[in-house]
Amino acid sequence: xxxxPGRRVLxxxxxxxxxGVDRAVIAVEKALEQYGAPIYVRHEIVHNKYVVQTxxxxxxxxxxxxxxxxPGNIVMFSAHGVAPVVHEEAEQGRxxxxxxxxxxxxxxxxxxxxxxKEDYDILLIGHEGHEEVIGTSGEAPEHIQLVxxxxxxxxxxxxxPSKVVWLSQTTLSVDETMETVDALKTKFPGLVxxxxxxxxxxxxxxxxxxxxMGAEAELVIVVGSRNSSNSKRLVEVAxxxxxxxxYLVDFADEIDEAWLEGVTTVGVTSGASVxxxxxxxxxxxxxxxxxxxxxxxxxxxxxITFSLPKELRRDLRxxxxxxxxxxxxxxxxxx
Numbered sequence: 001x002x003x004x005p006g007r008r009v010l011x012x013x014x015x016x017x018x019x020g021v022d023r024a025v026i027a028v029e030k031a032l033e034q035y036g037a038p039i040y041v042r043h044e045i046v047h048n049k050y051v052v053q054t055x056x057x058x059x060x061x062x063x064x065x066x067x068x069x070x071p072g073n074i075v076m077f078s079a080h081g082v083a084p085v086v087h088e089e090a091e092q093g094r095x096x097x098x099x100x101x102x103x104x105x106x107x108x109x110x111x112x113x114x115x116x117k118e119d120y121d122i123l124l125i126g127h128e129g130h131e132e133v134i135g136t137s138g139e140a141p142e143h144i145q146l147v148x149x150x151x152x153x154x155x156x157x158x159x160x161p162s163k164v165v166w167l168s169q170t171t172l173s174v175d176e177t178m179e180t181v182d183a184l185k186t187k188f189p190g191l192v193x194x195x196x197x198x199x200x201x202x203x204x205x206x207x208x209x210x211x212x213m214g215a216e217a218e219l220v221i222v223v224g225s226r227n228s229s230n231s232k233r234l235v236e237v238a239x240x241x242x243x244x245x246x247y248l249v250d251f252a253d254e255i256d257e258a259w260l261e262g263v264t265t266v267g268v269t270s271g272a273s274v275x276x277x278x279x280x281x282x283x284x285x286x287x288x289x290x291x292x293x294x295x296x297x298x299x300x301x302x303x304i305t306f307s308l309p310k311e312l313r314r315d316l317r318x319x320x321x322x323x324x325x326x327x328x329x330x331x332x333x334x335x
Contacts, residue, residue, distance in 0.1 A: 004290030009283065010217050012209035012269035013298045018202030020102030021046045021273045023306040024079035025055070027100045030308060031076060032059050035317050040069040042086065043078045043131050045100065046273035047228035049250050066090055072324040074098065074316050079273075080131035081105040083138020096320035098311040104170050104200045105132055109139050111194050115165050116140030120192070121158040123147050125180050126169030130229055133169055149176065153183040165192040170200040171230035171272070173237060174207055201304065202272045203230050207237045209299035210269055214241025217267030219259055222248045223278050224271030231271030243267065251278065252285040266291055 017025075024045050031039045037059025044052050044062060052062060066089040069075045074096045077086065081101040090097045101109075115122050122144045126133040137144045147156060147166075158164050166184060168177050177199060185191045197204075214220060220238035224231025231248055238246035244263075249255055260266070266286060270279050283294065 004292075006264050007291045008265055008293040008295060009286055009291050010213040010265060010267045010297045011279075011283070011294050012206065012213060012267065013296050014202070014205050014209065014300060014302045015270045016272070016274050016276050016279060018200065018272040019302075019304045019306050020079050020104060020200070020202075023308060024100040024102070025051060027098060027309050027312065028055050028060050028076060029058065030312055031074065031098060031316075034312065035074060037061075038073065040073055040075040040095075041078060042066055042069075042075055042082065043080065044227075045076065045078045047225050047231075048271070048273040048275075049225045050278055051273065051275060066093055066095070069093060069095055071095065072320045074320055076100050078131065079105070081109060081135035082131075083135050085138055086135075094320070094323040096311075096316040096323065098309050098316070100309055101135075102170070102200075103306050105135070107196075108136055108167055108170065108194075108198050111167055111198075112136055112139040112144060115167075116143040118163075119143075120163045120165045121145070121160070123156060123158075123164060123166045123184060123191075124168065125149075125166060125177055126172065127229060130169060132171070132229075136167070136169075147180060147184065150180050150183045153180065153187055156184070156187065158188065161188050162190045164188045164190065165194065167194055168198040169229070170198055171203050171233065172199055173233040174199055174204055175237070175240070176233075200272075202302065203233070205300040205302060206230070206234060206269060206272065209297055210234050210237045210267070211241045212299055213267040213269075213297045214238045214243045214246075217265045218244045218263045219265075220246040220267035220269070221255065221282060222246060222269055222271065223250070223274050223282055224248055225250055225273070228271045228273055231274070234269055234271060238267065249282070252281040255282070255285060257289070260289060260291075267297075
């Protein structure tokens with residue numbers, strides 16, 4: 001590595017894989033080892049192009065709809081979670097299932113079910129069309145309405161202002177979410193908050209590190225995919241924190257050298273679904289251009305881990321074959 005005087009890189013810590021993503025990716029790899037290919041995965045297991053391509057090479061098959069999986073096979077649900085109707089679709093399709101939903105997303109699902117049973121109107125703060133929002137909304141569609149930022153607050157209507165609670169997508173910007181919550185509280189003073197913050201620890205920690213570096217870095221490079229909500233939020237947080245420019249890239253070769261013009265300090269971080277190898281490639285790219293001096297910006301320590309899905313302890317190929325035999329119809333169970 002080489003360094004030019006005055007040029008440096010601020011490297012965020014923590015960055016990259018969170019516990020939920022790590023669990024989901026390992027779950028796919030373990031399923032492939034135990035049961036052989038193909039292992040079908042409904043939607044991308046996590047929102048990262050490199051991870052998805054790597055797992056495809058090992059035998060994972062990503063599908064958008066449960067109906068695309070042939071009877072008698074194994075389907076895994078992604079870290080973002082799915083609605084109850086998707087579990088029903090898998091059962092009807094004679095599929096064995098592995099649920100790799102992040103436990104922090106599962107927590108929000110359980111909150112939605114509980115508040116719906118208590119007949120609350122649930123205001124779900126999140127981005128329309130995101131898999132996590134679709135999954136959470138599916139837990140109690142008659143009680144949940146989406147609030148996609150502060151601009152949506154004016155159109156929110158509820159049955160009883162004294163029985164309203166807010167929940168949120170786990171990967172949002174902390175600041176934007178609280179801005180939306182404040183606007184909702186102005187409209188509904190009796191608004192109830194969930195028992196604990198829905199935005200996950202990893203999202204908050206990564207945003208905090210970017211806030212710390214954004215005040216010093218003229219340029220921030222966020223490694224992550226464009227369909228990754230938490231990665232896109234890091235770009236927004238960097239700009240709000242003072243960075244002149246911030247860009248999202250999947251790979252080092254997407255960086256434009258023109259971005260470095262007049263830049264002495266580059267901040268580097270990565271979204272919660274990004275493997276460290278992609279960050280290392282960005283650091284190497286920067287070092288080759290004189291930014292070899294790397295300083296760590298540490299915002300928090302992370303030691304959380306999640307156990308693997310319990311379904312990996314069973315013979316799912318045998319279960320899938322039994323479902324086909326029990327309910328009739330042909331299946332494809334090749335290993």
